[in-house]
Amino acid sequence: NAGVTQTPKFQVLKTGQSMTLQCAQDMNHNSMYWYRQDPGMGLRLIYYSASEGTTDKGEVPNGYNVSRLNKREFSLRLESAAPSQTSVYFCASSIGLAAVSYNEQFFGPGTRLTVL
Amino acid sequence: AQKITQTQPGMFVQEKEAVTLDCTYDTSDQSYGLFWYKQPSSGEMIFLIYQGSYDEQNATEGRYSLNFQKARKSANLVISASQLGDSAMYFCAMREVSPGSNYQLIWGAGTKLIIKP
Numbered sequence A: 001n002a003g004v005t006q007t008p009k010f011q012v013l014k015t016g017q018s019m020t021l022q023c024a025q026d027m028n029h030n031s032m033y034w035y036r037q038d039p040g041m042g043l044r045l046i047y048y049s050a051s052e053g054t055t056d057k058g059e060v061p062n063g064y065n066v067s068r069l070n071k072r073e074f075s076l077r078l079e080s081a082a083p084s085q086t087s088v089y090f091c092a093s094s095i096g097l098a099a100v101s102y103n104e105q106f107f108g109p110g111t112r113l114t115v116l
Numbered sequence B: 001a002q003k004i005t006q007t008q009p010g011m012f013v014q015e016k017e018a019v020t021l022d023c024t025y026d027t028s029d030q031s032y033g034l035f036w037y038k039q040p041s042s043g044e045m046i047f048l049i050y051q052g053s054y055d056e057q058n059a060t061e062g063r064y065s066l067n068f069q070k071a072r073k074s075a076n077l078v079i080s081a082s083q084l085g086d087s088a089m090y091f092c093a094m095r096e097v098s099p100g101s102n103y104q105l106i107w108g109a110g111t112k113l114i115i116k117p
Helices: none
Strands: A004-007 A010-013 A019-025 A031-037 A043-049 A064-068 A074-078 A087-094 A111-115 B003-005 B010-014 B019-021 B024-026 B032-039 B046-052 B064-069 B074-079 B088-096 B105-107 B111-116
Touching: A004 A087, A010 A019, A019 A031, A019 A087, A031 A064, A031 A074, A043 A064, A043 A074, A043 B105, A074 A087, B003 B088, B003 B105, B010 B019, B019 B111, B024 B074, B032 B064, B032 B074, B046 B064, B046 B074, B074 B088
Parallel strands: A010 A111, B010 B111
Antiparallel strands: A004 A019, A019 A074, A031 A043, A031 A087, A064 A074, A087 A111, B003 B024, B019 B074, B032 B046, B032 B088, B064 B074, B088 B105, B088 B111
C-alpha cells in the first residue's frame, strides 16, 4: 500500500517548456488535489477533482491544466513553464468531498520544480 | 472569506518542554473542521490531529493536543514533552462543510519549530 505517489521528484525546466506531473493513489479515494507550496506560504490549491470525471479550479489555476485519468490518477500539466511556477508541488487525496468536517487529506512526497 | 493565521514564523524550544503553536481562523460558518499537519525537512506532509467545530472536547493524539477555543476562533496545537524529532514546519488548516461551501482546505503559512537539545 503505497498511499499517494508522485513522479518525478525533481525537475528542472527552461522557460516555455512543458511537462506533466503524475500522481496516483491506491486508497480508493474519490477526491484528489494539486497544491503548490512556496517559501513562507502555506499550501495553495491549484486544481482539484471531487470525483472521477470532474475537475475544478482552486485558488491559483492559471498556467496549469489537469486530467483525472481514472479514479487512481490525477495529472498536472504546465503547458509553457514560467519562473513564477518554480515551487514544490504536492498531490493529495481524500475519501471524498462529502459534507463532513473530518476528511483527512493524504499527501504524496512532492515534486520540486525549478523553472529557469 | 475564510482565513488561517499562524502568527509565529519560527520558534525555538528546549527539548522536553511543552510547546504551543498558535492558530487563529476566520469563518462565518458554523460547521467546519480544523487540522494540523507536520512537515519535516524531508518534505512530506504528515497529518497530526483534527478538531470538529461541534466537538465538545479538545482533540488529543498521543503527545499532541488541540486547545480549541471556539469563541476566540483559535485552535492551538500543544506538543507535550518535545523531542528533537519534533523539529519541523507545522501547518494549521481549516475546512468548511456548511451547504454552499466548497469544502476545500485553507492553509496557514506555517510555524517552523526547532527543538534544542
